[in-house]
Amino acid sequence: MATQMSSARRGIATNEMKQVAKDEDVTLDWLLPKIATGSIIIPSNNVRPQKIHNVGIGKGMKTKVNVNIGTSTLNVNVEEEIEKAKVAVKYHADTIMDLSDGGDVGSIRRTLLDTAPITFGTVPIYEAYNFGVEKHKNPLDITEDDYIKAFENNIKDGVDYTTIHSGITKEIAKRIFKVERYAGVVSKGGTITAAWMLKYDKENPYITHYDYMIELAQKYDVTFSLGDALRPGSILDSHDELQVQEMINIGRLAKRAIEKDVQVMIEGPGHVPLNEVTANVTLAKSLIGDVPYYVLGPLVTDIASGHDHIASAIGAAVSASAGVDLLCYLTPSEHLALPTPDEVKEGLIAYRIAAHAGDLVKLREKSIKWDMDMTEARRTLDWEKQLALSIDPEKAALIHGRTGQHPGNNVPCTMCGGACVYIMLPKQRKYEKEEKKLQQAE
Amino acid sequence: MATQMSSARRGIATNEMKQVAKDEDVTLDWLLPKIATGSIIIPSNNVRPQKIHNVGIGKGMKTKVNVNIGTSTLNVNVEEEIEKAKVAVKYHADTIMDLSDGGDVGSIRRTLLDTAPITFGTVPIYEAYNFGVEKHKNPLDITEDDYIKAFENNIKDGVDYTTIHSGITKEIAKRIFKVERYAGVVSKGGTITAAWMLKYDKENPYITHYDYMIELAQKYDVTFSLGDALRPGSILDSHDELQVQEMINIGRLAKRAIEKDVQVMIEGPGHVPLNEVTANVTLAKSLIGDVPYYVLGPLVTDIASGHDHIASAIGAAVSASAGVDLLCYLTPSEHLALPTPDEVKEGLIAYRIAAHAGDLVKLREKSIKWDMDMTEARRTLDWEKQLALSIDPEKAALIHGRTGQHPGNNVPCTMCGGACVYIMLPKQRKYEKEEKKLQQAE
Incomplete structure (x- = not known):
């Protein structure tokens, strides 16, 4: 019978190869030679x-x-x-x-x-x-x-x-x-x-x-x-x-x-x-x-x-x-x-x-999006997204749940409280912008 | 007042330096110049x-x-x-x-x-x-x-x-x-x-x-x-x-x-x-x-x-x-x-x-003994010593305790059971030695 390797060697893409190509976001043209030589199994x-x-x-x-x-x-x-x-x-x-x-x-x-x-x-x-x-x-x-x-x-x-x-x-x-x-x-x-x-x-x-x-x-x-x-x-x-x-x-x-x-x-x-x-x-x-x-x-x-x-x-x-x-x-x-x-x-x-x-x-290019999305969720205090993006949403929700806050709220967690970095500095930035507006209005 | 650094710069060993020299197994002659220059604090x-x-x-x-x-x-x-x-x-x-x-x-x-x-x-x-x-x-x-x-x-x-x-x-x-x-x-x-x-x-x-x-x-x-x-x-x-x-x-x-x-x-x-x-x-x-x-x-x-x-x-x-x-x-x-x-x-x-x-x-020379002792405790199936040497003896004992065996016993844990590597191969070695003795006796 054919093996994945023998198929690849004959240029035949199996269903398994198609599945893997899709999951890993690679083309079959790229994948088959790798399976043929054994660098991918x-x-x-x-x-x-x-x-x-x-x-x-x-x-x-x-x-x-x-x-x-x-x-x-x-x-x-x-x-x-x-x-x-x-x-x-x-x-x-x-x-x-x-x-x-x-x-x-x-x-x-x-x-x-x-x-x-x-x-x-x-x-x-x-x-x-x-x-x-x-x-x-x-x-x-x-x-x-x-x-x-x-x-x-x-x-x-x-x-x-x-x-x-x-x-x-x-x-x-x-x-x-x-x-x-x-x-x-x-x-x-x-x-x-x-x-x-x-x-x-x-x-x-x-x-x-x-x-x-x-x-x-x-x-x-x-x-x-x-x-x-x-x-x-x-x-x-x-x-x-x-x-x-x-x-x-x-x-x-x-x-x-x-x-x-x-x-x-x-x-x-x-x-x-x-x-x-x-x-x-x-x-x-x-x-x-x-x-x-x-x-x-x-x-x-x-x-x-x-x-x-x-x-x-x-x-x-x-x-x-x-x-x-x-x-x-x-x-x-x-x-x-x-x-x-x-x-x-x-x-x-x-x-x-x-x-x-x-x-x-x-594989930085293929892997970085997850971290990028988490960073964005943190920066915007989007707790629901943060928990969902965690490697272990269940445990993350359990820990965050101790704060007594709904995960969707745009509020700090108990770790930094009012000194939340994503509240302090953007607040100041907004303050600056408003002041600028006031000055321009004067 | 004197600081650790000013003392070291004047060649004076403080009690704190003596403590550290003892804990880290170094001499004061070695330690003081490091504190004087700031590479150790x-x-x-x-x-x-x-x-x-x-x-x-x-x-x-x-x-x-x-x-x-x-x-x-x-x-x-x-x-x-x-x-x-x-x-x-x-x-x-x-x-x-x-x-x-x-x-x-x-x-x-x-x-x-x-x-x-x-x-x-x-x-x-x-x-x-x-x-x-x-x-x-x-x-x-x-x-x-x-x-x-x-x-x-x-x-x-x-x-x-x-x-x-x-x-x-x-x-x-x-x-x-x-x-x-x-x-x-x-x-x-x-x-x-x-x-x-x-x-x-x-x-x-x-x-x-x-x-x-x-x-x-x-x-x-x-x-x-x-x-x-x-x-x-x-x-x-x-x-x-x-x-x-x-x-x-x-x-x-x-x-x-x-x-x-x-x-x-x-x-x-x-x-x-x-x-x-x-x-x-x-x-x-x-x-x-x-x-x-x-x-x-x-x-x-x-x-x-x-x-x-x-x-x-x-x-x-x-x-x-x-x-x-x-x-x-x-x-x-x-x-x-x-x-x-x-x-x-x-x-x-x-x-x-x-x-x-x-x-x-x-600091391999100074750190390896711990691993060496643990390896020896494992090889000899000395469970009491293994648990004591663990980074977290409490948790190790809790997990090992599930096996229902007294930690001091010279027995395998549930992970490998009878196929314990420290029983299988030494057993065979003993068998070989006995056979040799028998052959010599013949």
Whole structure:
């Protein structure tokens, strides 16, 4: 079957491309060559049963935000995950990933696919892990077949993109204990795969069977999100040999998929000190080319438990301004627990701010109108418009509501009261004008 | 009387310098020349009745965070302001500013000075404005004497630093309506002064009487925080001629104060797009020299009402990493209402994260241990230590508490459950070691 990429390569504009061109205010003539070469992707599984709102991810597109949800073996509450998916859609997540590895992950995935009519990603190895826990009663007793079966299950359900940890080889896994790392390996999929390779002294199944997976991905038009199993888990480990070696491997793997009309994006860290964030993007783009880059934050410090959405929104904004295309959010509960629906909202809003701050640099002409309109609403004390233009109209209205004033009123808020700058100076200006008139009348 | 600066110039180490040297882990030999030249300041009013914990602000010191509190004419609730001051102290604000302009501002100030035993700043023109409202029944009917009286009242109460808007001249004020600005003038003190100058066609009293104020500041050892009356109020106005002209003026004024042993810092924006944040710091340091730089955020987008603490923490972190010395926080209620005590906490925590993220760049050797300890606590699943090391132990404990596990347990959290990376891979490693032993025993 045709993929977005193969269609673009033949000059055929799909409905998804038309949608993206419209949303991003670009022409199809501009868009198609980008999809053909892989600098822009539109993850869109051929067999996804739900009609969804597709997005374009890549150079020249607005920065997108992904929301992670899903169960763990210690917390299977499907109703709550459904609620989180609804929150993600309500507050304008561009993509969503179901990371469930506890409970009936297949059924949960299909339920969430139904709940969230947006671009949907998963991490098949979590289902393989789930086979280990449920079927084999030992997570590491999973077989190569389990690895592949999990991938097949995911894409046959219509998942638009899947994280594949094929950058970590057996050779690198063996170096993990030789390299001095403060935080070790913190990617769940990477850890499972590393532990599995070490246990069986076998190569990573997602490397061994990479060609077969490309074949399937081509058939379903599933986008590969090449995962960074060795991303740093502490700012102290940022850009060490493990991370950079994996990045090199991923670059090679990306090319093999793109050659076969399979769309690809690349995953990045994680934990990166502020002065290395731009360098990280530069390095990734240099090693991998203009393949869309998808980062997790990054967190610019490790000490912000309870507020990791803020610590990572800092890294996310700088990343986006430097060329990152998709931001994976973190919530306030990162490193502590699975998030609540409210925390999903908090994380998502923080990241939409970061994405927009990045777009004001990357795509200023296309992004500035929002700020311009807000500035005008502030200057004219148009509260209704200010609240409506806020990234979070609900919360803004709640806070402003404390002033006891109707939002439509042309009055100051409690912050400055009578000393409101938009009353003081225009008043004086009016006074001057009237005085001038009086003088002229005299 | 001696000021910190005059003492340093004579090679005398004050108690405040000894305190700062200890807190920042520097020697007095290193510190004194910095205070002598003004690259580090220790705001510390001679007559402040309260014993306080002083801080050093400037190059080579950790980035400090300021919390703004205070009434407005529309909201005078002294009990709540006291509560906010307590929150600021509890969550480790380095400095606090009372911006009250509603109610009995003198009495409120003295109460808050008593409540917060930390470096304390005010904006005297807000008291002058209050004279206008209360005494003259018209805010702009304030006199030159009111301007000066307000300054005197503030420093005689023991305020450690005062914002003085002496960078805005009558000439610039006249240009305000000629220059195309999206957001106009958004500094309250700047607006009052501009409106006053235009109304009376008189020069800014804080320029006319600058020498007298230097004399008083020298006597009380009050630090000038030279305010940016013309800071941009929208990212669209960033670095326009008004802002930069004022910055030039402020640089000149700073030198005049420093010559007379008066400590000075410089205030900066405000609203700055992400790609101009570092340039802003570079420009300020270039025009003004190594005088401590104190910025308000900056916000990197205008659309984040309800979450401005996050939108500005992004700018604050980048600012700090680029050399800003003191960050003035914003709360979620910025642009909407006066903050609640909870919002004061939220803003302060966001800014402490930003300050630390900046310090990891500026002062890596001195700042990294915190992250190192957290990384170690995570790697060893030491939850008690993780929670204690969090920027907000209270909130971290609340979130982790949802897992129903005692924080001391060596168990995973609900986020990854059994797939916890610190259980999976070490388990495999132990398995390998045991197997090796078995093989050797065979």
